[in-house]
Amino acid sequence: MTHRSIGFALKVFSVVLCFFCLCWSAARAETGPDRICARPQEGAVVEEPPVVASTNGALAVTLKFRSVTEPGGNVRYCYVTEAGLESPTLRVAPGDRLSIHFQNELPQKDAVASMPGMEMGGDCHGMMTESATNLHFHGMALPPQCHQDEAIHTLIAPGQAFDYSMQIPGGNPPGLYWYHPHPHGFSTAQVQGGASGAIIVEGIQAVIPELKTLPERTFVLRDQLLTPSQVDNPDPLKPSWDLSLNYVPVKFPRYVPATIHARPHERQLWRFVNSAANTIIHLQVLYDHVPQTMEVYAVDGVPMAKGPVAQTSIFLPPGSRSEFVVTTPALGETAQLVTQMHDPGPAGDSAPARPIANIVAMKMKEEKVRVVANAKVARLPESLLDLKPVRTRSLYFSQNGNGTEGGAGAATKFYLTVVGQPIKEFDMSAPPNIVARQGTVEDWVLANMTPEDHIFHIHQVHFQLLEVNGTPVDDPLVRDTILVPHQVGRTPISNIKVRIDFRDPGIVGTFVYHCHILDHEDKGMMGMIQILPAEAGSDVRQ
Numbered sequence: 001m002t003h004r005s006i007g008f009a010l011k012v013f014s015v016v017l018c019f020f021c022l023c024w025s026a027a028r029a030e031t032g033p034d035r036i037c038a039r040p041q042e043g044a045v046v047e048e049p050p051v052v053a054s055t056n057g058a059l060a061v062t063l064k065f066r067s068v069t070e071p072g073g074n075v076r077y078c079y080v081t082e083a084g085l086e087s088p089t090l091r092v093a094p095g096d097r098l099s100i101h102f103q104n105e106l107p108q109k110d111a112v113a114s115m116p117g118m119e120m121g122g123d124c125h126g127m128m129t130e131s132a133t134n135l136h137f138h139g140m141a142l143p144p145q146c147h148q149d150e151a152i153h154t155l156i157a158p159g160q161a162f163d164y165s166m167q168i169p170g171g172n173p174p175g176l177y178w179y180h181p182h183p184h185g186f187s188t189a190q191v192q193g194g195a196s197g198a199i200i201v202e203g204i205q206a207v208i209p210e211l212k213t214l215p216e217r218t219f220v221l222r223d224q225l226l227t228p229s230q231v232d233n234p235d236p237l238k239p240s241w242d243l244s245l246n247y248v249p250v251k252f253p254r255y256v257p258a259t260i261h262a263r264p265h266e267r268q269l270w271r272f273v274n275s276a277a278n279t280i281i282h283l284q285v286l287y288d289h290v291p292q293t294m295e296v297y298a299v300d301g302v303p304m305a306k307g308p309v310a311q312t313s314i315f316l317p318p319g320s321r322s323e324f325v326v327t328t329p330a331l332g333e334t335a336q337l338v339t340q341m342h343d344p345g346p347a348g349d350s351a352p353a354r355p356i357a358n359i360v361a362m363k364m365k366e367e368k369v370r371v372v373a374n375a376k377v378a379r380l381p382e383s384l385l386d387l388k389p390v391r392t393r394s395l396y397f398s399q400n401g402n403g404t405e406g407g408a409g410a411a412t413k414f415y416l417t418v419v420g421q422p423i424k425e426f427d428m429s430a431p432p433n434i435v436a437r438q439g440t441v442e443d444w445v446l447a448n449m450t451p452e453d454h455i456f457h458i459h460q461v462h463f464q465l466l467e468v469n470g471t472p473v474d475d476p477l478v479r480d481t482i483l484v485p486h487q488v489g490r491t492p493i494s495n496i497k498v499r500i501d502f503r504d505p506g507i508v509g510t511f512v513y514h515c516h517i518l519d520h521e522d523k524g525m526m527g528m529i530q531i532l533p534a535e536a537g538s539d540v541r542q
C-alpha cells in the first residue's frame, strides 16, 4: 500500500469513526441519563409546563413514569407523554372523559415485606414495593373507584401498565388541581423527585368574566431533597428541602432565583399549585421590596363566588392552590416572587424565607389569551354554613405513640386518630376508621397534639373552616387542604373545626384523609373513610 492510499484509508476511517461518534452521542442525548426527567439549570427562565388539552369532550394521554438516579444519589422522577412532553398540564372541561394510559417504567425493586396490605389480586390490589406507584387527582370530585381516583389499593408495579378512565363531573368546580403518586410509604420520594403535574378544569373565565381577557400562567412549585454537600452545611437557617418552580431549581445556600419573563405592567392570572411534598409556602410578590397586591380569585380549585380577595401574601400548605391576578412590574423595576419564613413549631421542618424567582419585565410578544369554546358556567359550591351536620367527630394528630412527645426524627411515627380508637399507623388492609353516609355533612374537630404543624387533606370532597380553638371564624372558602397549627406555648391542644360535604352523589366508596406533609403521611398519619349510599329521605337542610 502506498503512503497516499494509507492516508486515504485513514481519512475514510476517521470520517466513518466521526459518523459513529455523532450517532452515538445523538442517541445518548436522546436516551442518556442527562435526558431522563431533564431539568433546567439554576436561574433559568421559567417555561410554561407543556399542555395536553381535551378536544371534542375527550382527553386521552399516555403517561410513562420514569426515574433516574443523579450522581449524588437523589432520584428524579417524571411523567412523559408519547410525544416526550414532561409532566404536562392536563386541561379538561366538566363532562369530558379523561383517559390516561399509565406505564410504570421505574426499575424493579424488591417487595417490602414489612408494609401492610400485601394482598394481590384484581386490578386495584397491587403489590407494595418501593417502585410501585399510582395516581391521585388532588381536589377533584372523581369517584373513589378502581381505574378512577382510587389511591389506597391501586399499586402499579414496575413494568406494568394501567388504564385510568374518568368522566370529569359536570359539577367539578372550574379551577386548578393536580396529579401525583400516592403509594403509602413511598409518596414523599416520588413527589419530591418531581412526580406531579397540574390539572386545569376549564371554565373559570365563564364564572368570573373579568378573567376572560387576561393571559394566564401555570406555576408548579415543588420541593426536592438536598444533596449530601448541602446537608453537611452547618447554616442554622438551612431549609429542610430545596424548591423548584416549573422544575427550575432554587438551591440552598446561594438561592439563585429562577427567572420569570413578563410583558411590563400587564394584569395576568397566575395559577399556582404547591406541589411540594413537605414544604409550607408563604408566597409574596415584591416590587422594590414592597409586597404587591394579589387578587385571589380561587382557592383549592374553587372560584370565589363573591369576588376576589386582595392579599399581600398567600399561605400555601403542601397540596393547596391559589389562582390570583398580579400586575407585572414596569421595565427595569426590581421584582421578586418569594416565600416568607414559616414557623412550623419547634419540631417542624425548616422553611426559611428565600427567593423563588426574579420577575423581569421585557418587551415580548403578547401572550395568547386562552379562549375555551363552549365552557359551561359551572354551579359553584354553596356555603356549608346553613347546613345541619348529622354528627360531630373528633380526630387528633399525634407523634411517637403517646401523642405528647416532640422532636420529629427519622424514626418518629405519626398518627391521625379518631378519638376513642386505638392509636396506630395507617393500615391499608384494616377496615375504615370512619363510616359516613352520602347526602350528609359532618363537623370534624381536628386537634394537633404535637409541637409541629400538620396539614389536613381529605380526598374527593371539600370542607369549610368553622372554628379555630373553639372560636367561630368567618371563612367563606371551600377547601380541600388546610393547616392544623402546632401547639403554642402552654396551649394544651390546638384545634380547628371543619364542616365536610359528603352530599356529592358520585362520591360513594372508600378513600383517605391524611396529613399532606407527605413525609408524615408515609409514616402513618392517615385514616380511611367509607361513604355508604344515601339513606332514603335523608335531607341535611335545616
Ligand SMILES: [Cu+2]
Pocket (backbone or CB within 6 Å): 453, 454, 455, 515, 516, 517, 520, 521, 525
Ligand atoms: Cu403532618
